[in-house]
Amino acid sequence: MRALHDIGSALRSRGFRVTPQRRVIYELLEEHGGHISADELYSLARMRQLRVSLSTVYRALDLFQKLGLVRAFRVRDQQLYEVTKEEEHHHLVCLGCGKVVEFRCEHCEELFKVLAKRYDFQVTGSRVQLLGYCAGCRGGDEEG
Amino acid sequence: MRALHDIGSALRSRGFRVTPQRRVIYELLEEHGGHISADELYSLARMRQLRVSLSTVYRALDLFQKLGLVRAFRVRDQQLYEVTKEEEHHHLVCLGCGKVVEFRCEHCEELFKVLAKRYDFQVTGSRVQLLGYCAGCRGGDEEG
DNA sequence: GTATGTGCAAAGGTTTTGCCCCAAC
DNA sequence: GTTGGGGCAAAACCTTTGCACATAC
Numbered sequence A, B: 001m002r003a004l005h006d007i008g009s010a011l012r013s014r015g016f017r018v019t020p021q022r023r024v025i026y027e028l029l030e031e032h033g034g035h036i037s038a039d040e041l042y043s044l045a046r047m048r049q050l051r052v053s054l055s056t057v058y059r060a061l062d063l064f065q066k067l068g069l070v071r072a073f074r075v076r077d078q079q080l081y082e083v084t085k086e087e088e089h090h091h092l093v094c095l096g097c098g099k100v101v102e103f104r105c106e107h108c109e110e111l112f113k114v115l116a117k118r119y120d121f122q123v124t125g126s127r128v129q130l131l132g133y134c135a136g137c138r139g140g141d142e143e144g
Numbered sequence C: 001g002t003a004t005g006t007g008c009a010a011a012g013g014t015t016t017t018g019c020c021c022c023a024a025c
Numbered sequence D: 001g002t003t004g005g006g007g008c009a010a011a012a013c014c015t016t017t018g019c020a021c022a023t024a025c
Helices: A007-012 A020-032 A038-047 A054-066 A106-118 B007-012 B020-032 B038-047 B054-066 B106-118
Strands: A070-075 A078-083 A090-094 A100-103 A121-134 B070-075 B078-083 B090-094 B100-103 B121-134
Touching: A007 A020, A020 A038, A020 A054, A020 A078, A038 A054, A038 A078, A054 A070, A070 A090, A090 B121, A106 A121, A106 B106, A106 B121, A121 B090, A121 B106, B007 B020, B020 B038, B020 B054, B020 B078, B038 B054, B038 B078, B054 B070, B070 B090, B106 B121
Parallel strands: A090 A121, B090 B121
Antiparallel strands: A070 A078, A090 A100, A121 B121, B070 B078, B090 B100
8 A cells, every 4th residue: 555645744844733633534535545525434433443423534534625635425325425636537436335446547638728719718626427337247147 | 308208107007096196206307317316305395385205215216216216326425316227328417616527438338348348247238337527526626 | 177387485415514622833 | 742633422414204184075
């Protein structure tokens, strides 16, 4: 696993305090690899003996998003969070098991530039979800 | 404008009753061209003198979705609804005024097939949102 | 006439807020 | 010591549900 980002200095440098709650919530986001809900973060944090409340989880997620450290997205009526990655990426979502797989797609980004021009939109970001079934959830049952 | 779909027979043929509420809600969805919330539908329906409740709006939207007549999608923390179109399409979302513009993109669909193969996913649907600023919301202010 | 559909109000789940205490600086 | 951040409980928000009545068939 890659070294964790230094959430401490990211906060301090912008005048925010570094608390155990914020530290653990961010660590969990990184360790989980993303695609985790506020409630799951809350449970995992408590399993780690952290004294924390659900509202603190939401407040931390909010702060992290404002600082650009975390990104929220919605999958199947669930709000999920992931640490912001350098490169834009998108999601494959399995409608069977709910698994979310990231993928990168340079062609998509090129395509979006063309579309931006065509529709006279200044495109600042994109969200792509491909919905379907992963290999495991298809197993021997190939109809949709 | 294209002739409205016959929501009456769509319902009746499947054993559901045709009520004024369902009729008006569907009409509003068609007239609005999509991208409308449950609450807006409710307000518009009441402006038309229809006696209706918000729960009926939700129940109708639910039924229409189950019948494949309507599709839900989420834009900027808002749940929006649109009548199902023949061809798959995606959305440009203006972060300034909230406007949602539809676009079609054959290249996207081709690309998604390639990605499906690469990641061993059976893709049954896709959701694409390009976020940015429309011409009106940029006007004279080109920085992001 | 019967069963589905409706309005209303209450409940449900998720997210936000107020307030007072605590701890990071 | 200050003041930003936290826990807790309550509120807010959107959506769903239960129930008795209405109405499409």
